[in-house]
Amino acid sequence: MDDLAGFLRTRRSRIDPASVGIPTDRHRRVEGLRREEVAHLSGVSVDYYVRLEQGRATQPSQQVLDALARVLGLDETERGHLRRLACQRPRRTRPSSGRIRPELLRVLDLVTDAPALIMDHRMDVLAANRLASALYGLPIPGLNTARHIFLEENERGLYADWDSCTLDVVGHLRLAAGKHPDDPRLASVIGELSMGSERFRRLWARADVRARGHGRKAFQHPLVGLLELHQENFALPDGSGQELLVLSATPGSPSEDGLRLLAGLGATSDHPRAAVTPRP
Incomplete structure (x- = not known):
């Protein structure tokens, strides 16, 4: 790859x-x-x-x-x-089962005021809390956020800084491809994006790499409006390549009010947060 x-x-x-x-x-x-x-x-x-x-x-x-x-x-x-x-040498990659430890699911349940989710190196969402499901507007476990950004949301406008998000996604997938050159599911995601998105093809050809860490993420939510959030990524210490992502709002800001309203709206729906195996 x-x-x-x-x-x-x-x-x-x-x-x-x-x-x-x-x-x-x-x-x-x-x-x-x-x-x-x-x-x-x-x-x-x-x-x-x-x-x-x-x-x-x-x-x-x-x-x-x-x-x-x-x-x-x-x-x-x-x-x-x-x-x-x-230094790459041919090696086997053990396929991830997509399963999350029960203790981590409890941690997600404890995060009630901010969207939080667990994602793997393929950008598959393995688990999420209810506020994350409300933010994305759909049952989120099993969602691939790279596919979501490039193939599903570029017209609907959920990502207020869509251009910047696409740069981050391609940079992360390039980095993941270097770490996991023999991962067939990762290759499948990259192939699907290459076939379905001209912008992805152009950005992929640049071979830029980016590490996920922290930074601003803005969403234009259809129910609560603009949410300007800060994303923190926490690598899980088990060597799985999975990360905990938390999106927080500045205290006292309109975005904090928006998240609070979104949490109230989300309480009326039933979005599952249990970990599932991402679709191949």
């Missing part, structure tokens, strides 16, 4: 030659740096770097990777992605 050669090509194309001291003129036709320029700046032979970009060189040393990361201006997330791609 992802490869070292393609990642190097996309990172090379985004570097401004002038930023690394290479003069340019109007006759230059290459976008970003040339292969030989990357090789020279990183201290490796041109032949070796060409073989890297052609997928004919395997397992470059840590020194070479560090030099390439420096020349290509990679951040910490991209550096980790580069190392994983360079």
